[in-house]
Amino acid sequence: MINLKYLVVLLFTGLLISCSSDDTDITDSTDDMDTIDTTDDTSSTDDDSSESTDYIIQESLLNSASLISFEIVTSQLENGTTADCYKIVFSSNPDNIAKGPFCPETADDIAGMSFYDGATDPGLRVWEKALLDDIENDGYDIVDDDGTVHVDDFSGSTSGNPDTYSYCLDGLDDDSIEITFLIPVNPVIADQVNDIGEIELVGLSVDGIPINGDPPSAINGPAMFNNGNSGTITVVNIPSLDPCGGHNDPAGYYHWHMIPEVINQVLVANDIDQIECTNVEQTTDMVLSGFAKDGFPIYAYATEPDGLDDCGGITAVTSEYPDGIYHYVASTTTASNIPKCLVGVAALNSYVAN
Numbered sequence: 001m002i003n004l005k006y007l008v009v010l011l012f013t014g015l016l017i018s019c020s021s022d023d024t025d026i027t028d029s030t031d032d033m034d035t036i037d038t039t040d041d042t043s044s045t046d047d048d049s050s051e052s053t054d055y056i057i058q059e060s061l062l063n064s065a066s067l068i069s070f071e072i073v074t075s076q077l078e079n080g081t082t083a084d085c086y087k088i089v090f091s092s093n094p095d096n097i098a099k100g101p102f103c104p105e106t107a108d109d110i111a112g113m114s115f116y117d118g119a120t121d122p123g124l125r126v127w128e129k130a131l132l133d134d135i136e137n138d139g140y141d142i143v144d145d146d147g148t149v150h151v152d153d154f155s156g157s158t159s160g161n162p163d164t165y166s167y168c169l170d171g172l173d174d175d176s177i178e179i180t181f182l183i184p185v186n187p188v189i190a191d192q193v194n195d196i197g198e199i200e201l202v203g204l205s206v207d208g209i210p211i212n213g214d215p216p217s218a219i220n221g222p223a224m225f226n227n228g229n230s231g232t233i234t235v236v237n238i239p240s241l242d243p244c245g246g247h248n249d250p251a252g253y254y255h256w257h258m259i260p261e262v263i264n265q266v267l268v269a270n271d272i273d274q275i276e277c278t279n280v281e282q283t284t285d286m287v288l289s290g291f292a293k294d295g296f297p298i299y300a301y302a303t304e305p306d307g308l309d310d311c312g313g314i315t316a317v318t319s320e321y322p323d324g325i326y327h328y329v330a331s332t333t334t335a336s337n338i339p340k341c342l343v344g345v346a347a348l349n350s351y352v353a354n
Contacts, residue, residue, distance in 0.1 A: 090208025174252025259330030261300035294344025
């Protein structure tokens with residue numbers, strides 16, 4: 001039987017090359033999507049300006065400390081057409097974003113969180129004794145007799161341990177990685193919305209941190225590798241998220257599975273009070289969090305507005321787009337709180353890390 005820990009690594013590595021889409025009928029998710037205004041209507045009065053306000057994504061909106069390059073290129077989209085796309089390159093693991101904690105060292109520690117799908121009390125869980133006890137009661141050996149938690153940081157330090165151990169996964173840091181995003185300059189409304197799959201790329205934060213869909217499940221493993229034989233699984237390897245909803249990829253770069261600026265509200269809504277996000281400032285109003293891979297912005301609102309479509313989107317005025325723009329709104333209650341679907345077409349190979 002293939003060890004699920006290495007299937008997780010395989011899955012993450014595969015996402016460095018491309019992302020997939022899972023289509024459903026757009027009429028079930030949005031109203032009159034053809035009327036969405038895909039750009040800010042304001043225009044520059046300075047013909048020599050290096051940043052035209054006709055562009056949704058402007059370099060000034062991104063973190064200059066981690067941004068390596070910003071240009072417009074012609075690329076193929078997932079619908080087979082070609083279009084101008086932003087080619088945005090960031091360095092991995094920006095210095096302004098603190099990370100952790102992830103996995104607990106002992107059963108008495110409280111660390112990050114995970115989406116647990118074991119038989120005992122599944123759901124969004126905090127890494128603490130209660131979760132570890134449930135994992136053990138479900139038949140998975142994740143804690144030694146002395147209370148030490150089995151942690152795999154992908155450094156090779158666990159390679160000599162028995163295969164019967166289960167692990168809390170805590171990836172390595174690699175600041176030498178460059179992450180390239182391709183995003184359509186003018187969003188193209190898709191014939192069918194893209195339902196975001198497990199760990200599928202959603203977009204990027206303004207700091208250049210990838211935003212992905214739900215993290216891999218513990219028991220059933222990554223969806224694309226699940227063979228339906230979960231009853232035969234004797235070990236589990238569970239990726240840990242820090243209290244802000246991010247973690248390290250096995251390749252070495254940090255990425256989000258949550259929109260962090262409202263994550264403390266999500267924790268409260270899910271009856272979690274043992275941890276809170278202190279690494280990212282929580283918005284008390286609204287803040288531009290990033291951009292989806294279809295080109296539309298992603299915002300975090302302290303109070304979710306009314307009138308969101310099924311993808312969590314709305315057309316409204318923001319400080320960055322005073323004439324109004326369609327954008328996705330992070331949920332303040334649902335875990336994970338990323339957009340559940342995207343209305344636009346993404347570029348092929350929209351996400352590469354090397």
